Amino acid sequence: MSLSGIFDRLADVPALDKVIEPARAVVDKALQPQALRDLLHGSWLGHPLHPVLAMVPVGTWLSAGILDLAAPTRPAATALIGTGVAATLPTALAGAADWTEQEIGVRRLGAVHAAANTVALGLYVGSLVARAKGRGGLGRLLSYTGLGVAGGSAAIGGHMSYALSSGASHSTAAARALTTDWIDLGPLDDLPDDRPAVRTGEGSGGAPVPLAVVRRGARVDAFVGACTHLGGPLGEGSLEEVRGRTCVVCPWHGSAFDLEAGQPRRGPAADPQVKLEVRYEAGRVFARLPGRHRQP
Numbered sequence: 632m633s634l635s636g637i638f639d640r641l642a643d644v645p646a647l648d649k650v651i652e653p654a655r656a657v658v659d660k661a662l663q664p665q666a667l668r669d670l671l672h673g674s675w676l677g678h679p680l681h682p683v684l685a686m687v688p689v690g691t692w693l694s695a696g697i698l699d700l701a702a703p704t705r706p707a708a709t710a711l712i713g714t715g716v717a718a719t720l721p722t723a724l725a726g727a728a729d730w731t732e733q734e735i736g737v738r739r740l741g742a743v744h745a746a747a748n749t750v751a752l753g754l755y756v757g758s759l760v761a762r763a764k765g766r767g768g769l770g771r772l773l774s775y776t777g778l779g780v781a782g783g784s785a786a787i788g789g790h791m792s793y794a795l796s797s798g799a800s801h802s803t804a805a806a807r808a809l810t811t812d813w814i815d816l817g818p819l820d821d822l823p824d825d826r827p828a829v830r831t832g833e834g835s836g837g838a839p840v841p842l843a844v845v846r847r848g849a850r851v852d853a854f855v856g857a858c859t860h861l862g863g864p865l866g867e868g869s870l871e872e873v874r875g876r877t878c879v880v881c882p883w884h885g886s887a888f889d890l891e892a893g894q895p896r897r898g899p900a901a902d903p904q905v906k907l908e909v910r911y912e913a914g915r916v917f918a919r920l921p922g923r924h925r926q927p
């Protein structure tokens with residue numbers, strides 16, 4: 632069986648839920664208020680924060696493994712291990728915030744990922760203690776074992792992102808299915824004022840692709856309809872003022888995207904929503920994907 636197959640089997644084990652769901656409720660309650668969650672999601676950055684922070688323990692621990700190979704560079708290896716250990720707390724918090732608002736299979740794998748990371752952290756802390764006591768051989772044994780465990784855990788994290796799309800922009804994926812031509816959204820006067828409406832564009836193979844269209848007076852803002860977080864129906868959401876901007880709010884988990892550029896103003900979404908270009912002609916509204924989403 633392939634590595635992906637093993638991870639997929641793990642994601643299909645409902646018995647894990649007995650532990651995971653109570654843990655999720657605790658994490659959900661602990662990570663309040665919303666401003667803290669948004670900080671951890673990376674909504675303020677317009678990019679998920681967890682993978683950015685995860686680079687620190689991964690990079691420092693891997694580098695320490697190389698520096699530990701030669702006696703003169705072992706003090707530097709110890710410093711790098713300490714840096715990685717210090718970075719685990721914010722990294723874990725950012726991952727936990729994302730984890731609570733993911734689909735069930737991702738939550739199961741995420742729990743295994745977190746447990747493995749905790750084991751790796753314990754091994755690295757043990758390594759630091761052993762090194763401080765002058766037991767360098769034991770310290771290296773513990774840190775190399777920790778590196779192996781952390782590597783396996785990183786593979787699980789990669790599977791969650793790449794195979795299960797836990798960190799992918801679902802809005803960008805939906806945009807790929809949309810025609811690159813101008814889409815006729817109909818007469819301006821047929822669009823409801825001050826609330827999102829669902830319209831469809833033509834997808835490849837003729838399948839309709841939902842769009843979320845917001846009219847405010849004579850102005851129209853149009854977005855790909857699948858929310859960037861997990862693909863929720865943005866056109867069935869609502870309008871809300873969030874952090875001083877008028878936003879379209881996803882009905883699934885409450886992510887808010889400003890109408891100007893689709894930037895996330897409230898999580899769990901951390902990626903921008905794909906916004907379409909709009910033009911008006913003879914009382915009708917037309918929209919199309921921006922250039923970066925069109926194939927040359």
Ligand code: FES
Pocket residue numbers: 858859860861862863881882883884885886898899900
């Ligand atoms: S799908 Fe989760 S906020 Fe939209």
